[in-house]
Every structure is written in structure tokens, then in C-alpha cells.
Amino acid sequence: MNEALLNYLLDKLRRFGVSSSNQLSHVTTYTRELPISLDRMYENAIDGEHLPYLHSSTFSYIDILESGPWGWRAKAGLHPRSKLTDMEIKLVLNKDEFCWKTTTLSGLGKGTEIWTHAIPLGENRIKVIVDFYVPKLPAILKDFYAEYYIATYEKLYDEDLMMMSQRQQALDFKKASTNKENAATLALGNEKEIRSQLPFTFEFKQHRFVINESNGELVVYSAMCPHMLSPLENETLDNGVVECPWHAYRFDVKTGECVSGQSCRLKTPPALSIDPDTQQVVVKELS
Ligand code: FES
Ligand SMILES: [Fe+2]
Known part of the structure; x- marks a missing residue:
């Protein structure tokens, strides 16, 4: 059976069917320790925009x-997208209580509450405890809902952990490179070698850039998304446009312009040149 239809039917059964209780039932608890700071976790929780991209x-x-x-x-x-799974969700963060509450206001799963507590265990270590409450839940469906939530949250946190870790690395990199001296030009090697290593990333002037190929031509652009510093180097170029994997902002890599309409742009890259005699690839700060 189609997964959207199954979710919809189970929800209908729960809301209009078997159970006589309007009380919220505690379905299950998901817990996990994460090697990440509380700040990254809070930032991730209030970032609803990433859901359909990181968690596609x-x-x-x-x-x-x-x-x-x-x-x-x-x-x-x-x-997959279906009207049957449409819902309105609200997430409210409460830092005083180290928690956030996600409520389904209407649509599929109306009335469901998911309470997440994030307990700091160290500078870069937290434990998340997620409790799932579903209204009017017949006993016969409890195990099914519990399995669904645990499996779904395991996957969501795998994906979130990757994003939060990469963001922390990018922030650490920026902090560490603030005082570094950099030359105005940098020789990267022979063109043939570089082409064999694409996407070729390098650091220049406190930033990470990438050399990639677009329609046979080498192009250099920022390897860090200007929105929240997602790595861009491994994203394929579509007619010179790169799409960020975290929130799907799209950038023209030659102009840096955000072609999906948000008010940010890629950092200006250094100029790339190839010596016609030696085939050495050199990047140079734009004056
Ligand atoms: S980090 Fe948000 S669009 Fe790139
Ligand atoms: Fe997420």
C-alpha cells in the first residue's frame, strides 16, 4: 500500500475510530547522545527550512x-508528496527548560505532541530525549506508531548530526583562520593533475574554495554556502548553478548571484589562471 495512504488511514482510524479517549498517550521515547554542542542543536531545531532538503x-x-x-x-x-499527509506544525523552543515542543496543529497527526529535551553532557556532547504523545491512540496501534517514530527519528538525527557537525567544522575553520597570513597568489599545481582531482578544494584568504568543471571549463567558486556554511564542493553543477544541500538555495557559480531569490551571494573567489607554457594553475586575489 502507498505509504502516504497508509499513514492517512492509520491517522483516520486513530482520530475517528476505535479509541474513546481524548487523552494524549505516551507512545515511546527515543534517546541518543550526540557529539555536538547545545547551540548547534538549538539552531537545528528552529531551522524548519531544512526539512524537505536535508530530510528529503x-x-x-x-x-x-x-x-x-x-x-x-x-x-x-x-x-512522497500527497495531500493526504499535509499538516500544520508548530515548534516552540524553551531554552530555560532545555526543550522544544513540536505540535501538529491540523492535518495528518492532528494533536500529536513531540517533546524533545536536550541535556548538555559536556562542551560538545548532549543527550536528546524525545517523547512522542499521540491523542486518541488505540492500544492496537501503539507498537506500530512506536516503531515508526523510532525508525524515523534515528534517520532524522543521522542526517541532522551530519549537518550540525559540518557546520561546526566550518565555524571552527573560520575562527581558526582569522589571524592567518595569506599570500596574494597561490600555485595549485598542474592543470592535468587538478582536472584528475575534481572537485579540487583549497584554502585561500581565510576561506575554502573549490575548482570544478562547467561545460568543460574550470571554474572556481566558494565551497562554503553563505547562508549557514554548508559544504558545496560535492554538489553537481547544473549549467553553472550549484544547489545547496541544506536549504536548496541556488547560486550561479560564475557571478556568485543567488538565483533562487534569497538575499545572499557566494563569496567572490580569487581569479584563476593557467600558464600557457607550464600549465600551472594559479589563483590570485582580485585587486
Ligand atoms: S546552508 Fe542554507 S542554503 Fe546553504
Ligand atoms: Fe533536522
């Missing part, structure tokens, strides 16, 4: 209706 196998879309440091409220749907 779980969510099909999100339309953010309001957002801020307090959290967000949005219309969203599960993957």
Missing part, C-alpha cells in the same frame, strides 16, 4: 508561515 526521504515540502528565535509554524507534508 521523510518530508516533501515545507511552507514556513512564521519563524523566529522562538521556533516556527509551517505547513508541511511527508514524502
